[in-house]
Amino acid sequence: MSEENAQNIIKKTVQESEAETTIVMLPSDANPLGNVFGGMILKYVDLLAGLVAKRHAGHANIVTASMDSMTFLKPVYIGNALILKARINYVRKSSMEVEVKIEAEDLNKSQKVHTGTAYVTLVALDEKGKPTEVPKLVLRNDEEQRRFQEGEERMNTRLKNRKR
Numbered sequence: 001m002s003e004e005n006a007q008n009i010i011k012k013t014v015q016e017s018e019a020e021t022t023i024v025m026l027p028s029d030a031n032p033l034g035n036v037f038g039g040m041i042l043k044y045v046d047l048l049a050g051l052v053a054k055r056h057a058g059h060a061n062i063v064t065a066s067m068d069s070m071t072f073l074k075p076v077y078i079g080n081a082l083i084l085k086a087r088i089n090y091v092r093k094s095s096m097e098v099e100v101k102i103e104a105e106d107l108n109k110s111q112k113v114h115t116g117t118a119y120v121t122l123v124a125l126d127e128k129g130k131p132t133e134v135p136k137l138v139l140r141n142d143e144e145q146r147r148f149q150e151g152e153e154r155m156n157t158r159l160k161n162r163k164r
């Protein structure tokens with residue numbers, strides 16, 4: 001590849017797209033005994049993962065292609081702060097794997113617990129609705145390299161198991 005072509009390939013760092021949000025859980029988010037619905041948490045996971053993918057992809061429509069199975073390790077209650085931290089691990093061509101770490105904070109006790117980790121695959125679409133290539137990922141250290149490799153392995157597994 002010529003030096004000019006190499007310079008034209010758009011690349012972005014993990015830090016350019018990462019995002020965090022904190023939301024206080026309300027009675028409308030939960031069952032009558034105060035446990036927050038898993039589906040409510042997944043809605044916020046999907047929203048934040050979409051934001052990260054949009055930041056990375058720039059001018060493209062972003063859709064969720066799949067979400068890996070996940071376990072809710074601890075309950076989240078009304079009045080807890082739900083804290084989500086999302087970052088991009090892996091980029092293929094039009095698809096991106098975004099990891100979302102989920103924590104619940106008991107605001108009375110100032111205690112945070114890890115309640116789960118979600119892996120969301122999002123795909124960038126052009127104006128005709130066709131998958132379109134997104135920027136490559138700049139891997140700046142060993143940890144980002146490791147996350148990328150693990151993301152690639154998970155992507156290979158999910159594509160192998162994909163139901164059409």
Ligand SMILES: CC(C)(COP(=O)(O)OP(=O)(O)OC[C@H]1O[C@@H](n2cnc3c(N)ncnc32)[C@H](O)[C@@H]1OP(=O)(O)O)[C@@H](O)C(=O)NCCC(=O)NCCS
Nearest residue numbers: 063064065066091092093094095096121123131158159162
């Ligand atoms: C996601 C979607 C665009 C894939 O379309 P497709 O016809 O399978 O397109 P392709 O086979 O060319 O795949 C495009 C990319 O998506 C990836 N992909 C497709 N299905 C996937 C899955 N289940 N899990 C992970 N990645 C997937 C492919 O690997 C490919 O990635 P790459 O470009 O990085 O190599 C299409 O299935 C779709 O529009 N689904 C609905 C999305 C949506 O509306 N989500 C919101 C909830 S309804």
